[in-house]
Amino acid sequence: MALTPVITEFWDDPSLYTLDGYKSHGGYVALADALKQDPDSIIATVKDSGLRGRGGAGFPTGLKWSFVPQNDGKEHYLVVNADESEPGACKDIPIMIANPHALVEGVIITSYAIRASHAFIYIRGEVPHAIRRVALAVEQARAAGLIGNDILGSGFDLNIVVHAGAGAYICGEETALLDSLEGYRGQPRLKPPFPAVAGLYASPTVINNVETIANIPYIVGRGVDWFRQFGTEKSPGFKVFAVSGHVKRPGIYEAPLGITMRELLDYAGGMRDGRPVKFWLPGGSSVPMLTAEHLDIPLTYEDMAAAGTMLGTGTPMMFDDTVSVVKAVTRWLEFYKHESCGKCTPCREGTYWITGVLEKFEHGHGSSEEVETLVTLCNQISGRSFCALGDAAATPYPAALKYFRDEFDAAITTSADEQFNPSASYVFAEAVSR
Amino acid sequence: MTLTSTTRVELQQLAAQYPQPRSALLPMLHLVQSVEGEVTAEGITACAEVLGITAAEATAVATFYTMYKRDAVAKHHIGVCTNTLCGLLGGDAVYDALSARLGVGHNQVNADGFMLERIECQAACTHAPVMTVDWEFMDDVTPGTAVAVVDALSRGEQVQATRGPVIRSFVATEHTLAFPLDGLAAADNSVDDKMLAGLRVAQERNMSAPSIPQEH
Ligand SMILES: Cc1cc2nc3c(=O)[nH]c(=O)nc-3n(C[C@H](O)[C@H](O)[C@H](O)COP(=O)(O)O)c2cc1C
Ligand code: SF4
Ligand code: FES
Numbered sequence: 001m002a003l004t005p006v007i008t009e010f011w012d013d014p015s016l017y018t019l020d021g022y023k024s025h026g027g028y029v030a031l032a033d034a035l036k037q038d039p040d041s042i043i044a045t046v047k048d049s050g051l052r053g054r055g056g057a058g059f060p061t062g063l064k065w066s067f068v069p070q071n072d073g074k075e076h077y078l079v080v081n082a083d084e085s086e087p088g089a090c091k092d093i094p095i096m097i098a099n100p101h102a103l104v105e106g107v108i109i110t111s112y113a114i115r116a117s118h119a120f121i122y123i124r125g126e127v128p129h130a131i132r133r134v135a136l137a138v139e140q141a142r143a144a145g146l147i148g149n150d151i152l153g154s155g156f157d158l159n160i161v162v163h164a165g166a167g168a169y170i171c172g173e174e175t176a177l178l179d180s181l182e183g184y185r186g187q188p189r190l191k192p193p194f195p196a197v198a199g200l201y202a203s204p205t206v207i208n209n210v211e212t213i214a215n216i217p218y219i220v221g222r223g224v225d226w227f228r229q230f231g232t233e234k235s236p237g238f239k240v241f242a243v244s245g246h247v248k249r250p251g252i253y254e255a256p257l258g259i260t261m262r263e264l265l266d267y268a269g270g271m272r273d274g275r276p277v278k279f280w281l282p283g284g285s286s287v288p289m290l291t292a293e294h295l296d297i298p299l300t301y302e303d304m305a306a307a308g309t310m311l312g313t314g315t316p317m318m319f320d321d322t323v324s325v326v327k328a329v330t331r332w333l334e335f336y337k338h339e340s341c342g343k344c345t346p347c348r349e350g351t352y353w354i355t356g357v358l359e360k361f362e363h364g365h366g367s368s369e370e371v372e373t374l375v376t377l378c379n380q381i382s383g384r385s386f387c388a389l390g391d392a393a394a395t396p397y398p399a400a401l402k403y404f405r406d407e408f409d410a411a412i413t414t415s416a417d418e419q420f421n422p423s424a425s426y427v428f429a430e431a432v433s434r
Numbered sequence: 435m436t437l438t439s440t441t442r443v444e445l446q447q448l449a450a451q452y453p454q455p456r457s458a459l460l461p462m463l464h465l466v467q468s469v470e471g472e473v474t475a476e477g478i479t480a481c482a483e484v485l486g487i488t489a490a491e492a493t494a495v496a497t498f499y500t501m502y503k504r505d506a507v508a509k510h511h512i513g514v515c516t517n518t519l520c521g522l523l524g525g526d527a528v529y530d531a532l533s534a535r536l537g538v539g540h541n542q543v544n545a546d547g548f549m550l551e552r553i554e555c556q557a558a559c560t561h562a563p564v565m566t567v568d569w570e571f572m573d574d575v576t577p578g579t580a581v582a583v584v585d586a587l588s589r590g591e592q593v594q595a596t597r598g599p600v601i602r603s604f605v606a607t608e609h610t611l612a613f614p615l616d617g618l619a620a621a622d623n624s625v626d627d628k629m630l631a632g633l634r635v636a637q638e639r640n641m642s643a644p645s646i647p648q649e650h
Contacts, residue, residue, distance in 0.1 A: 003636040004643040011625055011633055075453070087517045087555040097597065098625045118453060125464070125501050126513075126556060126569050128610050129598035129624065135614035161451055164611040166460050166499035169554065183459035183485070185498040201454055222646050229644045238643065241632075244519055244559035251560050251631025267635050285518065317519050317559065331518040335554055426524035427562065428576040 022101035030221030055209030067196035083172035100137035106213035231257035235300035245318035283312020286392030288399035336393035347390035364415035468608035508547025525563035531577035570595035
């Protein structure tokens with residue numbers, strides 16, 4: 001399947017981040033068009049396009065928008081989730097750096113469709129360069145009358161605030177994000193009520209991922225039929241895939257949903273030194289890992305689910321045979337333990353216990369009993385936690401055990417670093433010979 | 435350092451940006467940190483006063499987020515991503531080299547005002563191993579290049595982020611997080627080869643997205 005740059009099409013134009021640069025490639029034409037339509041017809045277009053959220057869960061975007069009660073006289077809000085902190089996810093920050101106006105145009109069209117007069121772009125705090133580029137894009141759009149009162153004479157008013165977070169993975173969870181944006185600790189809320197009914201300031205709120213919103217100008221501008229030429233019936237459209245790890249040319253590759261990992265890997269130059277793929281994760285550390293057997297499965301929501309994993313953020317991490325799976329899983333659990341917000345017991349305590357046991361394995365002090373204890377611990381967290389971070393924390397170990405049980409058995413006596421020389425997996429020349 | 439009237443005016447400006455002022459608390463804490471290099475009791479009180487909340491309420495928020503520091507970062511914050519992908523691809527070795535060079539461990543500040551921190555995934559995994567200086571990207575580092583960056587900063591030399599501007603200081607970045615229109619968006623290294631990898635392959639092989647069907 002061929003690569004299809006859409007959001008990334010003009011990234012080699014260094015002026016793309018400016019209003020003039022973006023406009024020179026057809027930017028803001030879709031907005032002018034959208035403002036002449038009825039908001040409901042834009043919601044219908046997005047529904048018909050079949051666009052699914054690019055933040056990880058793949059929820060249908062138009063359907064989400066249609067949950068917002070219309071003409072209820074209440075203030076509505078759009079919140080863009082630009083917290084991108086999932087280990088392995090690295091596509092929203094590049095979009096905001098290279099093509100911030102696609103996001104801003106998407107925000108304006110979406111706000112108009114859901115009848116929001118305030119929008120917020122919540123960007124994780126650790127990426128100042130993305131924040132300044134989005135802030136500049138908003139400022140330039142405001143100066144050009146594309147944000148503010150009576151936009152392009154349509155009578156539609158919109159204010160956009162670019163907001164910096166302060167370091168907390170959990171703030172990517174949509175309700176924790178809302179608490180954080182209200183100036184509190186970022187801890188998830190009970191659902192229902194869902195944000196579409198009671199979100200920011202207890203008002204109807206749509207929360208969408210950066211890439212989701214960056215799709216909107218292209219869908220509205222080019223139409224449903226155009227959009228549905230990409231992808232499958234259940235997974236229409238294109239995807240900004242970010243391929244990382246032991247590949248020759250890690251980077252951003254935009255392609256239709258349904259491309260296979262083998263094809264993407266080929267575009268990325270293959271694995272370094274021609275080594276084999278040991279394991280890979282299609283979209284972040286929260287989705288179960290796959291192996292070389294799975295390289296020909298189409299990267300769609302439905303095919304990944306059938307393979308026992310998820311498309312997630314669509315940012316494949318590729319690891320070759322120099323990597324210890326025990327070490328990889330332990331490190332991810334250390335992350336979840338660190339990022340658990342502490343609100344509920346299964347996740348707060350469970351991530352602590354799993355990490356402790358895994359660290360014993362990493363150092364070659366596991367036991368055959370504990371191989372099973374870890375399964376029990378994961379089962380006690382999964383489905384019993386307050387939010388999906390707990391489920392995510394219970395994901396890496398069972399998936400790894402399924403394919404690499406022998407490595408955990410070996411770690412009963414032999415540390416990860418003895419099994420796999422750590423420097424062999426380094427990507428720089430200072431590594432020892434592999 | 436004490437907060438000046440300028441800072442208090444800026445705190446008010448932040449609060450005024452939101453439908454409900456308390457929403458400004460995170461940016462406000464970045465702002466007070468930009469003055470003091472850490473979040474102090476004085477800074478927290480200043481935020482709380484502007485918002486009409488108690489200092490205890492503001493403290494509960496400040497202690498939740500990892501970017502708010504309780505030791506003054508006098509000059510530079512050095513982050514090394516040691517999450518799985520970066521760590522295993524060499525970030526662990528980068529961290530060890532920097533720790534030896536700076537003479538401090540995780541979340542500690544050395545006598546020269548450099549703080550070292552093991553950080554989580556920086557949304558730059560395509561550029562592993564990733565280091566940050568005052569949160570600006572230092573992509574694709576090795577132990578050698580990472581130490582050279584710190585050496586250059588120590589000598590007061592100019593250091594350029596890989597995707598972003600010339601490095602300023604920890605407090606300057608904190609100010610940017612409160613007021614992001616800092617005039618540094620232009621940096622022409624912002625979009626690099628890795629961000630263009632797929633586009634270049636598509637151009638070489640004459641691949642493009644399908645055109646718009648006739649009826650549109
Ligand atoms: C722990 C956790 C972290 C998350 N982090 C992000 C994130 O950084 N960005 C994001 O868009 N969605 C993230 N999500 C998913 C959001 O909760 C939500 O589903 C998404 O923002 C909805 O947007 P979409 O429908 O456009 O994908 C996270 C979810 C969880 C449970
Ligand atoms: S599952 Fe974890 S992150 Fe989610 S609410 Fe519970 S403690 Fe917090
Ligand atoms: S794992 Fe280091 S930037 Fe993602």
